[in-house]
Amino acid sequence: MHDSRSTINRRTRWASALTALTVIALALGLTACGGSSGGGSASDGGSEGGEIVVGSLLDTTGPLNIYGKEMTNATQMAIDDINANGGVLGEKLKLDAFDTQSDDTKYTQYANQLALQDHPAVVMGGITSASREAIRPIFDRNKILYFYNEQYEGGVCDANTFNTGVVPSQQLAALIPWAIENVGPKLYVVAAEYNYGEISADWVKKYAEENGGTVVGTEFVPLESSDFSSVISHLQTTKPDAVVSLLVGGEHIPFYRTFNATGLNSEMKIVSPTFGLGNEQVVLPANESKEITVAYPYIESLENPVNKKFVQEYKKRFGANAYVTDSAVTVWNGWHLWAEAVEKAGSTDREAVIDALQEGEGISFDSPSGKVTMDPGSHHVTQDISIAKTNDKHGFTVISTKEDVPPSYEDEVCDLVKDPSTNQQFTP
Amino acid sequence: MDQLVNTLLGILTSVSILVLISIGLAVIFGMMKIINFAHGTFLMLGAFFTVTAVRAGLDFWPAAVIATLAMGVVGLIVERLLIRHLYGRLEATMLATFGLALILEQVAVLIWGTSSTGISAPLSNFRVGRFSFSEYEVSLIAIAALLLLLAYLVFTRTRFGIMARATTQNPEMASALGINARGINMGTFAFGAALAGAGGAALAPITAVSPSMGAGYIANAFMTVVVGGPAVVTGTSLSAGLLGSVQRLVSEKTSLVLGALSVLVLAIVILRLMPEGISGRLRRTL
Numbered sequence: 176m177h178d179s180r181s182t183i184n185r186r187t188r189w190a191s192a193l194t195a196l197t198v199i200a201l202a203l204g205l206t207a208c209g210g211s212s213g214g215g216s217a218s219d220g221g222s223e224g225g226e227i228v229v230g231s232l233l234d235t236t237g238p239l240n241i242y243g244k245e246m247t248n249a250t251q252m253a254i255d256d257i258n259a260n261g262g263v264l265g266e267k268l269k270l271d272a273f274d275t276q277s278d279d280t281k282y283t284q285y286a287n288q289l290a291l292q293d294h295p296a297v298v299m300g301g302i303t304s305a306s307r308e309a310i311r312p313i314f315d316r317n318k319i320l321y322f323y324n325e326q327y328e329g330g331v332c333d334a335n336t337f338n339t340g341v342v343p344s345q346q347l348a349a350l351i352p353w354a355i356e357n358v359g360p361k362l363y364v365v366a367a368e369y370n371y372g373e374i375s376a377d378w379v380k381k382y383a384e385e386n387g388g389t390v391v392g393t394e395f396v397p398l399e400s401s402d403f404s405s406v407i408s409h410l411q412t413t414k415p416d417a418v419v420s421l422l423v424g425g426e427h428i429p430f431y432r433t434f435n436a437t438g439l440n441s442e443m444k445i446v447s448p449t450f451g452l453g454n455e456q457v458v459l460p461a462n463e464s465k466e467i468t469v470a471y472p473y474i475e476s477l478e479n480p481v482n483k484k485f486v487q488e489y490k491k492r493f494g495a496n497a498y499v500t501d502s503a504v505t506v507w508n509g510w511h512l513w514a515e516a517v518e519k520a521g522s523t524d525r526e527a528v529i530d531a532l533q534e535g536e537g538i539s540f541d542s543p544s545g546k547v548t549m550d551p552g553s554h555h556v557t558q559d560i561s562i563a564k565t566n567d568k569h570g571f572t573v574i575s576t577k578e579d580v581p582p583s584y585e586d587e588v589c590d591l592v593k594d595p596s597t598n599q600q601f602t603p
Numbered sequence: 604m605d606q607l608v609n610t611l612l613g614i615l616t617s618v619s620i621l622v623l624i625s626i627g628l629a630v631i632f633g634m635m636k637i638i639n640f641a642h643g644t645f646l647m648l649g650a651f652f653t654v655t656a657v658r659a660g661l662d663f664w665p666a667a668v669i670a671t672l673a674m675g676v677v678g679l680i681v682e683r684l685l686i687r688h689l690y691g692r693l694e695a696t697m698l699a700t701f702g703l704a705l706i707l708e709q710v711a712v713l714i715w716g717t718s719s720t721g722i723s724a725p726l727s728n729f730r731v732g733r734f735s736f737s738e739y740e741v742s743l744i745a746i747a748a749l750l751l752l753l754a755y756l757v758f759t760r761t762r763f764g765i766m767a768r769a770t771t772q773n774p775e776m777a778s779a780l781g782i783n784a785r786g787i788n789m790g791t792f793a794f795g796a797a798l799a800g801a802g803g804a805a806l807a808p809i810t811a812v813s814p815s816m817g818a819g820y821i822a823n824a825f826m827t828v829v830v831g832g833p834a835v836v837t838g839t840s841l842s843a844g845l846l847g848s849v850q851r852l853v854s855e856k857t858s859l860v861l862g863a864l865s866v867l868v869l870a871i872v873i874l875r876l877m878p879e880g881i882s883g884r885l886r887r888t889l
Contacts, residue, residue, distance in 0.1 A: 236717045237815060244718065368860065396859055399819055401810045404740070405854040405862065408613055411734045425719035426819065428811045432721060436737035436809075438728035460723050
């Protein structure tokens with residue numbers, strides 16, 4: 176016999192369970208909406224008379240804006256600088272900038288809008304590697320030249336994409352041996368959980384092994400997580416000499432805070448290829464960011480005339496408290512390298528600009544970080560690398576600088592001059 | 604031995620954090636049957652009030668108390684302007700508080716900007732064997748226990764609390780007996796908001812304080828409250844105890860991601876077996 180009472184009971188029980196789950200789902204949905212803010216400026220189309228339309232996609236709001244804010248500043252400054260010096264090919268640049276709000280779906284939405292409505296001569300942008308991989312195929316498909324101006328895990332080999340950010344074969348290749356020699360051979364990797372963190376963790380392991388070190392543990396932290404208590408506990412059980420922080424975004428800043436509050440900073444040191452890109456050393460009190468070592472092409476305190484002028488201009492424009500990040504200078508380099516390539520090509524046509532960038536020894540630019548050269552084959556830049564340490568003035572002090580470091584891994588695996596049809600990301 | 608202390612303190616801290624982020628929500632939900640989607644922004648405002656007070660030169664502890672009281676006032680205003688027009692309309696309050704969350708987050712962006720800030724943890728650290736611990740994180744256990752006790756005492760030992768429970772159980776009868784239901788509701792909502800403020804204040808030294816920070820906590824807060832069921836104090840402590848311990852143990856033994864996942868799975872299983880939450884079967888109102 177069918178017991179109708181128990182069915183009803185079960186049904187109501189399911190119904191209330193479903194109601195409860197719906198509430199949770201809505202709460203999770205609210206999570207996804209978090210950090211949303213006004214959209215970017217939209218323009219309704221095409222290159223206008225006497226102006227060259229160019230596009231930019233950066234997170235100026237949400238947890239990734241710790242990077243995006245300075246990168247947006249540098250974008251405005253670069254466009255104004257190029258325009259003040261006569262524009263390119265005698266025409267002024269018109270910037271079409273979108274705030275992608277730390278949301279990868281906004282990236283694809285605005286990238287499509289740029290590609291289908293605005294037809295810019297070039298688009299620069301993307302901060303996380305996840306966002307880059309979301310928009311790179313869109314610009315490939317729509318034949319719009321794309322520059323990615325941010326430190327990343329390396330290996331992108333795509334004829335339509337130019338990368339001005341520092342890669343592991345420059346950055347980790349300098350930082351990991353430094354850590355092993357100066358701090359100790361036992362390393363523990365704490366990484367953001369997405370393609371950047373995962374691939375970079377492999378790089379750390381490779382460079383550690385090549386230099387007589389060992390990785391005693393690797394831990395991945397979701398981008399939206401601020402809970403580092405179990406990481407701290409693992410660090411205390413494994414007792415590494417150095418912690419390699421591959422953490423990303425505002426939600427990960429509490430790691431440094433917890434690390435300090437627990438007193439771990441007296442037992443182990445942090446080295447990081449990401450710390451400082453988001454001005455973490457400005458946000459954190461000096462005692463919480465003590466003795467963190469980084470490696471970047473650009474450090475604000477670099478002594479050279481180009482940098483002196485650049486920093487002066489930057490602070491005049493964005494306030495004396497603004498600290499110029501490596502990412503900001505990378506963006507600046509991207510725009511200027513493109514502008515030089517357009518001048519050389521005599522046209523903003525994509526094919527012509529790519530040809531100009533791939534010709535001969537490659538295009539060079541006198542950057543605040545020193546000379547940067549776009550390698551024709553790998554579409555990555557040769558540049559100086561400095562190792563630096565946090566100081567008590569919310570900044571970094573340079574320890575040593577190595578000049579003209581090539582992106583050796585990218586140069587080795589990727590030759591777009593010889594094989595322009597390559598389109599993949601190489602990983603170790 | 605030191606490993607045991609480490610695990611135990613870790614579990615207690617995780618449980619305390621769940622209590623801190625959900626107690627305010629639990630009071631408003633348990634006593635007023637209002638699903639407050641603005642709870643995450645209440646936490647955020649509590650944290651920002653604390654940061655602002657500390658920046659103005661105050662010590663952390665008085666700053667946290669001020670932030671708590673200030674959030675009580677915010678709660679009072681929100682109840683007067685928004686919530687009181689919507690009593691008994693569950694969907695309407697959900698929508699209204701969702702909208703309020705969006706507005707408050709943007710207001711926070713306008714006031715404090717979008718960047719993350721924070722303050723250093725007060726107190727120092729201590730060692731047990733191989734492990735060192737942040738004194739502040741351990742003191743979170745005491746703060747959480749104190750807030751639970753406060754909620755318990757307010758609803759059992761004060762005239763206001765008893766009238767509030769009477770209003771929850773039988774609003775018509777309560778009104779007939781001369782209890783001012785509107786005043787009581789206003790007080791309960793303000794009390795819940797103040798508890799949310801206290802939670803946010805307690806989080807300020809250990810997290811990234813930014814206008815969007817509520818988003819990172821609201822899912823766990825809702826989960827704790829829904830799993831806990833209608834009894835505010837019992838439900839919240841039992842459910843935070845269960846979810847927090849599992850989360851901590853799993854992330855300790857495996858990874859953070861599996862730790863977060865285990866809580867979701869556990870919540871689904873519990874709600875399947877006990878749709879009214881853990882305290883739904885206990886004959887308790889607190």
